Amino acid sequence: MQSTINYLWHTDDLLGQGATASVYKARNKKSGELVAVKVFNAASYRRPHEVQVREFEVLRKLNHQNIVKLFAVEETGASRQKVLVMEYCSSGSLLSVLESPEHAFGLPEEEFLVVLRCVVAGMNHLRENGVVHRDIKPGNIMRLVGSQGQSIYKLTDFGAARDLEDDEKFVSVYGTEEYLHPDMYERAVLRKPQQKAFGVTVDLWSIGVTLYHAATGNLPFVPFGGPRRNKEIMYRITTEKPAGAIAGTQKRENGPLEWSYTLPSTCQLSLGLQNQLVPILANILEVEQAKCWCFDQFFAETSDILQRVIVHVFSLSQALLHHVYIHAHNTIAIFLDAVHEQTGVEPQHQEYLFEGHLCVLEPSLSAQHIAPTSAISPLTLFSKASENPKGLAFRDPALDVPKFVPKVDLQADYSTAKSALGAGHQALRLARTLQTGQELTLRGLYWFVEMLQSTCRRTLDIIQMALLFLGSSLGTERCSSVAGAPELQEVKKAAELRSKLQTLAGVLSRCSHSVRETQLRMSSLSAELLESRAQVHADRSIQEIQCCVDKMFVIYKQFKKSRLRPGLNYNEEQIHKLDKVNFSHLAKKLLQVFQEECVQKYQASLVTHGKWIRVAHETRTHLRLVGCSVSACNTEAQGAQESLSKILDVLSGQLLQDQTKKVQASPPLTAAYPSPEPEDLIVHMQELCENMKLLAFDLLDNNRIIERLSRIPSAPGI
Known part of the structure; x- marks a missing residue:
């Protein structure tokens, strides 16, 4: 003590x-x-x-x-x-977090943003107080869990820190070699004499390496065999790095240097965040201090990321989830352009659903009007342009599972188990992502099919209303009696208009039949989608993978403990060998379940989804054509009714005049088949006119409804 x-x-x-x-x-x-x-x-x-x-x-x-x-x-x-x-930070350092097999391929996006926010805020405080840290690395960033379970990261170890303003230089060398600026590395590690002085931007290089490490789980600059095995190659990688490159590796001994300008596919950060982060890394991992960003630029760009909000968008046509980073004060037009940049879907081709309802996004409004989203409750994007769903592209975790050496080597066995367990965690994450993708795909398509069925119902209601009024007007005896007076030219025209209305009624009937058939097909597709969703929910492959990972972790913990011992006795060694065999079996089973139960089902679902999405596109196009036909019929019926109304007005006037003359010129005669009284005929004609006006009003109203529906840009199926 x-x-x-x-x-x-x-x-x-x-x-x-x-x-x-x-x-x-x-x-x-x-x-x-x-x-x-x-x-x-x-x-x-x-x-x-x-x-x-x-x-x-x-x-x-x-x-x-x-x-x-x-x-x-x-x-x-x-x-x-x-x-x-x-202050005591109970959760270790960022390095201990990254050394966990769970984070072998970097931090989840949400946790990475916490690290970024905390490091930027801490460094900003240092610069405000004129302090340079000179030893930024994951081991000097401590983690504390807050009262609400959130991570809080804190800079520590100021043994190398000193006061230094932006325009000042220093010549002493401090830091950890993997995170050192190349100029400092040359003197401190390679022991080469040089008279360079260093400024505050050396901290930016260290921050760049730290952020890359946090995002990927690996260092950005790695010679063959590791950073400390070949220090000359390590120096070459950092100093020969082309502009814009954020990583460099040597994959074989004496092999060429390979550069990367993007984060690896195993990284858990979304494309939306990567697009914001990579330019920052490229500009602070700049060996020439004159070309490197200053802290003001770094703070401005990182603050820009941290001030953005994330809109989760699931592209139904691509079967992919996107994170779109925008400012709350941006317009929706900027959001639509950002979606286009990530998905390739033109703004005019973008249609959105949210929680099963149409989401009309007015480009001129603020992005604050977009509903809050999450990874499990995103905006569902439906593209008007048909395309085959590409789904999630990923690296097969089996490629990252090493094999144990035959002999008992406690350090090597621990390293192998750690790498294999890291790949197991990656497979588990991918399995969850693939299953979530299937669920979002089926749910989004189900919502869209429901919208198409709703469109069918609305169209049928409009057609039925039009047919009802057409039928009542065409079937009236008064209209038939007027049409039976062939000696009048106006009556012939009225008969032609009546025939036209009958033709339009026939067209509407055929439209109604077509829409009903479409409705039946959509009902059948809805049932298929519900059945597929039930199958996804019943799938237990993730639980099987989780069970394997848990058992592997128990063996890994034992290997981690054993590596600190000088050796094992005979019995312990036999148990160790059995653990290696069991660990290998678990890893094999995990990968088999991942490939056969997760990947194959996911790929099959993409093929089926491609067929369903094409059916949805065809159905929407068909319903739009039907809607246009119904609208045209209503327009023609309205015109025919107006013409017929005018003719009937003329006929009623002529009949009244003729009957009046006959009454005045001749005495009343008794006819074998009495004709209707003139007054009754006039009344009948007036009633017919009123009925036809009502019909025209209803047809006009139906037409306006169809036009309004067709003008809604985000209304699927209209």
Whole structure:
């Protein structure tokens, strides 16, 4: 046990160790509060006094939620060693998070954004106080879990920090070689004499390497065999890197250097975030300090990312989920352009559904009017242009599963198990993503088919209303009696118009029959979609993969523990061999389930989805043609009715005049078949006119409804 006047710790509670100090978990003697104490060793006291006190002075003037707090500076009892009492972060460092097999391929997007936000905020506080850190790396970024379960990352270890303004330089070398700026690497690691001075932008290089590491799980610059095996090649990679490249590797000994301008496909970050992040990495991983961004540019660009909101968009035609990063104050037109950039779907071809309902996006409005979305509740994008769904492209996790060496090698077996378990976690993530993709595809298509069926019902209602009024007007005896007077030219015209209305009624009847057939097909497709969704929900492949991963993790933990031992006795070695066999069987089973139960089903679902999406496109086109026919029929019927109404007005006037003359010129005669009284005929004609006017009004109203529906840009099936 060791202690200061207020704090107590045991040397077994080691949190970290460096060249000049060790960090322990300690407790306050009175309150029991957990803290971290940094105890300096003898080597630290051989440094110049101003260097020894520099860390205290820097920490005393810093006060920020993303920088580990300094509580006190005390001394141990007898040896009087200096002790920094600091905030304790119970969840380790960012490095320990990245070394977990679960994050072998980098952090999830949400967690990466937390890291970015915290690092940017902490670095901004350092620059506001004129401090350069000089040892930024994942091991010096501590993680704390907040009261609501959220991650909080804090910069720590200011042993290399010093005061330095933007226009000042320094010549001393500090830092960890994988994260060092190439100019510092040349002198500190390669021991080459050079007279270069360094500015604050060396921290930007270290931040770039750290962010790449957090996003991918790997370092950006890796010579064959690793960064510390061939230091000359490591230096070549960083200094020969072309402009715009963010990573460089050497895949075989003495092989060529290969450059990458994008993040790897195994990265968990969305394309939307990658498009924002890659230019930043390219401009801070710049070896020439004159070309490298300054901190103001870095803060401006990273803040721009962090201030954006994410709109989740699931492209139904592509069967892909996209994260679209926009500012809340942007217009929807900017959002539509961003969707076009990621999906290739032109803004005029974009139609949206949200939670089963039409989502009309007015380009001139603010993006704040877009409903809040999530990965499981995105906007569903339907493209008017038909295309084959491409689905999710991914690297097969089997390519990242190494094999154990035959002999017992505790360190090698641990490394192999860690890599294989990392690939297992990747397979589990991919399996979940593929299943979610199937669910979103089936759900979105089901919603769209329901919208088409709704369109069928509306169209049938309009047709039935038109047929009802056409039938009632064509079947009236008064219209037939007028049409039976062939000696009048107007009556012949009325008969022609009546025949035209009958023809239009026939067209509408055929449209009605076609729409009913379409409705039946859509009902059948809805049933298929519901059945497929039930099959996806009943699939247990993810649970099988999770079970394999859990069992592999137990063996991995044992290997991690065994590697610290000098050796195993005979029985322990036999158990170790059996664990290797079991681990290999579990990895094989996991990959088999992934390929046969997840990938093959997913690929089959894409083929089926392609057929269904084509049916949906054809149905929508058909319903639009039917809608146009119904609209044209209504327009023609309206014109015919107006003409017929005018003719009937003329006929009623002529009949009235003729009957009046006959009554005045001749005495009343008794006819074998009495004709209707003139007054009755006039009344009948007037009633017919009124009926036809009502019919015209209804037809006009139906036509307006159809026109309004056809003008809605995001209304599928209209």
